[in-house]
Amino acid sequence: MYCMHCGKKIDENLLICPHCGTAQNQVTKKDYGGIGWGILGYFVPMAGIILFFIWKNEKPKTAKALLIGAIIGFIVSTLIYVFSPSILKTLFAFFMKLNG
Secondary structure, eight states: OBOTTTOOBOOTTOSBOTTTOOBOOOOOOOOOOOHHHHHHHHHOHHHHHHHHHHHTTTOHHHHHHHHHHHHHHHHHHHHHHHHHHHHHHHHHHHHHHHHO
């Protein structure tokens, strides 16, 4: 956590900044995780990975949902990339038989 007044890093359990003496207001952040963040990670895997590293300590459930979505999105994208030429070739041959 960082001091709200001077911006220096302090322990999360401290109520007063040891550097400047300013009282720290502890704001509890709720972390629900959620499917929405997982979907974002699925469709934009790079954003999911970046946000995972940003939020892994502050919002662990949300970070986990992002990482899982990013991994699934990466795997699905890779499978589509690998198998799309053979699928397209098969479909092309099928339609050529229908027309000719």
